[in-house]
Amino acid sequence: MNAPDTAQAIGADRTAEVTRHTAETQITVRINLDGTGAAKLHTGIGFFDHMLDQIARHGLIDLDIHAVGDLHIDGHHTVEDVGITLGQAFAKAVGDKKGIRRYGHAYVPLDEALSRVVVDFSGRPGLTQHIPFTSGGIGGLDTQLVFEFFQGFVNHAGVTLHIDNLRGVNAHHQCETVFKAFARALRAALERDPRMAGVIPSTKGSL
Numbered sequence: 001m002n003a004p005d006t007a008q009a010i011g012a013d014r015t016a017e018v019t020r021h022t023a024e025t026q027i028t029v030r031i032n033l034d035g036t037g038a039a040k041l042h043t044g045i046g047f048f049d050h051m052l053d054q055i056a057r058h059g060l061i062d063l064d065i066h067a068v069g070d071l072h073i074d075g076h077h078t079v080e081d082v083g084i085t086l087g088q089a090f091a092k093a094v095g096d097k098k099g100i101r102r103y104g105h106a107y108v109p110l111d112e113a114l115s116r117v118v119v120d121f122s123g124r125p126g127l128t129q130h131i132p133f134t135s136g137g138i139g140g141l142d143t144q145l146v147f148e149f150f151q152g153f154v155n156h157a158g159v160t161l162h163i164d165n166l167r168g169v170n171a172h173h174q175c176e177t178v179f180k181a182f183a184r185a186l187r188a189a190l191e192r193d194p195r196m197a198g199v200i201p202s203t204k205g206s207l
Contacts, residue, residue, distance in 0.1 A: 016092035025069040065085075099193060
């Protein structure tokens with residue numbers, strides 16, 4: 001039987017801890033949205049850890065992720081469930097969204113590759129992704145699982161996310177530009193706008 005997910009807000013800061021235990025994975029995520037980019041990452045998939053490190057470093061988000069999954073089958077459950085758990089942690093840490101800029105976008109190049117990511121902390125999950133990967137695998141990560149990671153994230157963070165790899169030949173470069181742009185877009189959207197202090201950035205009054 002699967003144990004229920006548990007989530008806990010930590011103090012008044014934008015931090016959170018979420019634990020997800022199922023028959024397939026055991027995952028703990030700790031985040032600080034106002035961090036310095038520090039990361040402690042262990043998913044058992046080296047290249048996936050490298051991509052999560054991009055989120056921390058370029059988003060200035062402290063990330064502590066420990067995942068034990070059924071990698072003897074493949075990486076699907078681990079990658080998807082990390083996305084789910086990370087999304088839950090973001091939703092918990094961001095709170096009522098008062099004062100944030102809400103929208104963020106970024107273009108990031110890496111040599112021949114270029115990607116664009118646009119995010120909206122809308123409260124409505126939605127993912128549009130176009131990444132024409134030139135390889136089916138990168139360092140032990142099945143490139144199909146990039147979609148599963150982001151789908152899990154948006155469903156549980158409650159964000160709208162548009163991802164476009166605009167050009168690229170090397171699959172490593174394609175993927176890295178996507179994750180770096182995702183990080184920079186998050187950083188922009190989560191930034192506190194002093195002119196919006198105490199205000200939810202929506203004409204509806206809630207997000």
